[in-house]
Amino acid sequence: MRYEDPWYDALASGWGESDGAGTPAEAAVPAARTETDGAGDRARDVYVEVQRSEAFQEVRGRYRGFVVPGVTAFLLWYFGYVVTATTAPGFMARPVAGAVNVAMVAGLGQFLTTFLLTWAYARHARLRRDRAALELRWDTQELTRGARGGAS
Structure with a gap:
């Protein structure tokens, strides 16, 4: 069972930081979560x-x-x-x-x-x-x- 915090904003985490390989964080920011079912x-x-x-x-x-x-x-x-x-x-x-x-x-x-x-x-x-x-x-x-x- 995985707990997902509805208050978490994936787009805001790590914004403006490098991913360690010199790539800007904009490229390293994960895509927002999406639901495929009706939930x-x-x-x-x-x-x-x-x-x-x-x-x-x-x-x-x-x-x-x-x-x-x-x-x-x-x-x-x-x-x-x-x-x-x-x-x-x-x-x-x-x-x-x-x-x-x-x-x-x-x-x-x-x-x-x-x-x-x-x-x-x-x-x-x-x-x-x-x-x-x-x-x-x-x-x-x-x-x-x-x-x-x-x-x-």
Whole structure:
């Protein structure tokens, strides 16, 4: 019995690497797996069915609900810093405390917000998406295993 992971993408493995004989990896990349019987069609139908399911849409909605505003806010903050640094150097040079100026505080704020956003993303994923996504994956595995008739 051979186990085939439906999450494996043969075309992505080894891309850009040599096969050891100097041949570019593009020539060494294996062809995508194909099914000759109806089980492949059924497996594809399972994935389409799961993608259209309410549970999948909820997981995607939760993901987008966090990522889109988070990325938007961070990019606005980042580009705001860059634009302010280039258009208002006098403001950025204004001292805050001793030799520390506005530019230094804002630059350190960039690092701080990167770490805070990473922490918030990981927490959001753990609390609101991971369990549902894992359940979807297990359900999909069971459905595709059943679609193949248990033989591989």
